[in-house]
Amino acid sequence: MRVLIAGAGQVGTKVAAELDTTHDIVMVDVDTDRTDRxxxxxxVLAVPGDSSSIETLRAANIENTDMLIACTDSDEANLLTCATAKSLADVTTVARVKDVKYIDTWDQAENVFGVDFMVxxxxxxxxxxAGGTGLSTAQNLDVFAGGRVQMAKFKIxxxxxxxxxxxxxxDRFDSLTFVAILREGTTIIPTGETRIQPGDSVVVVGASGSVHDVGTAITPGEQDPTNILLIGGSDIGYQIARLLEDRGLRPHLIESDADRARELSERLSATTVRTKDPGDSDFLENERMTDVDAVVAALESDSDENLLAALRAKRKGADRAVAVVDNGEYVELFEDAGxxxxxxxxxxxxxxIIDFVRDQGTLNVALLDDNQAEVIEIQIDTNSVLADRPIREGIHDLPEGVVVGAVTRNGSLLTPRGDTVIDPGDNAVIFVDSDVVEETISRL
Incomplete structure (x- = not known):
């Protein structure tokens, strides 16, 4: 397959390095130093230029390209690149975006932005x-459908x-499905009468609040953190606060910019937002860190400051510290440092992105860490064996080891049961035994 990658930064080069042995890769970037390297x-074939311009895309031979991956640092440039490419060629498009509003729009409106897959x-x-703070006792935790659906695996x-x-x-939790039991190397697709045994791992799919509730019920005595401090009011910090609020928590958030702090205070109903400088040496002394269960350092694009903030919080008594890092090479270094x-x-x-290139029919893929099964998100088209049929009928045309865990329709979450009819255009989150993934995707 011929793949054009727009953006030769960390994401683009990592994707290219994974794919260049099996695909023809073309990379476009405005930075000529990058393209020379x-x-x-x-x-790969390197083409200098603006990937959103018609001239550059034609110079990169977009007409004969099978897939375009737009992964520059700019959301708007990535979306414009995909839209321009769609106007020039019959090409599958992938866009990397940071702002959640674009994901919400893309998830709820068909054929918007000219993007086939959004990351x-x-x-x-x-x-x-959020998982790193210890909010979930799950062994695996992945999100689907723009964050409305979660998959988790819990040890019993x-x-x-x-x-x-x-x-x-x-099964007493709203908007949740027990999709599988993993027992001694065997995947069991449960019925209502299947009994859960100590030592099993159960896989659930559902609304984030329900997944959190089942985790609490499965692991009695393990208290989730309740006193959580977020350092930095970046978009990531804001979204983490929203997720915590959805789980019934009331986090504290520190932001140095007074205008940004005021904006966040208006947007977050259950989060205490304060204007303080995390770099101030007296900052943590006044925060009573011994009472803090978890700290997340999410300052805007500053790995060094995040590391220092997380380490200082840990040394002052915080139980857990999580840092967002903008360089993958720092991950092991940060964890080694404490x-x-x-x-x-x-x-x-x-x-x-690499997962999508390898499984183009899917919107999202999560691989369970024991490799026994995958959870995939896929859009149902008119030719799908599940389209316009109750699940109890359509599931018989799929291989054994397949369970529909959740369905989203026009941005709303549906809890699938046997009589649920899946419409073309719905997104389904499906548990699949690893041995039948390709066959399942082809039928969906």
Whole structure:
């Protein structure tokens, strides 16, 4: 396949490095120093220029390109690049964006922006950072449908409140589906009478609040952090605060810019926003860090400051510290230095794009860490075996080991049951046994 990558930064070069052995890669960037280096570092064709311009795209032979991946640092440039490419050629387009508003618009409106697949850098970061605070006891945690749907895998301890219960008895959570049980290397697709045993891992898909509730019920005695401090009112910090509010928490957020702090205070109903300078040496002394369960350092594009803020909080008594880093090479360094979790948005974004290139029919892919199964998000078209049929009928035309975990329609979440009819255009989040992924995608 011929793949054109717009943007030769960290994301673009990582994607190219993963794909250049199996695909013909063309890279476009306005920085001629970058394009000159590409000729030596990777097996790609480098084209200097503005990827959103018709002239540059034609110079890169867009007419004979199968896929365009727009992953520059600018959301607007990426969207314009995709729209321009669509006007010139029949090409599959992928756009990296940071602002969640673009994901919400794309998720709710068909054929908008000329984008076939959208990757939300900040959304991926928010999910990873929230998981890093210990908010979930899940072994796996991934987000789908613009953050409205989560997938999580939980280990069942002997003292779990659902150990020994049937799925029918345990299934008491709104907007949630128990899609699988992993037991001694075997994947079990449960029925209502399947009994959950200690030592099992259960996989659930549903609304984020319900996934959080089931995690609390599964692991009694483990208290989620309640006193959470967010350092930095960047868009990532804001989105983390929103996620925490959705879970019934009341976090504290520190922002040095008074105007930004005022804006965030108006937008966040349950978050205490204060104007303080995180770089002030007296800042943490006044925060009673021994009472803080978790700190997330999410200052705007400043890995060094995030590292220092997280380490200072940890040393002053915070139980857990999470730092957002803008360079993937820093992740292990931060964690070696004492940060509990370092989250790199660019690494996560590149991985998401690579997954899509390898499985183009899907909108999102999450691989369980034991490689037994995948959870995929896919848009249902008119030729899908699930289209215009109750799930209990359509599921018989799919391989064994497939469960519909959630459905989103026009931005709203539906909890799928046997009589749920899936419409063309709906997005379905589906649990699939790894052995039948390709066959399942082809039928969907």
């Amino acid at each position: 590409l000729d030596y570092d990777l097996d 939300g850098t900040n959304l991926l970061t928010v999910a990873a950072a 301890r002997p003292d779990s409140t659902i150990a020994g219960q049937t799925i029918r008895a345990a 940060v509990d979790a370092a989250v790199n948005p660019l690494r996560a974004t590149a991985a998401e």
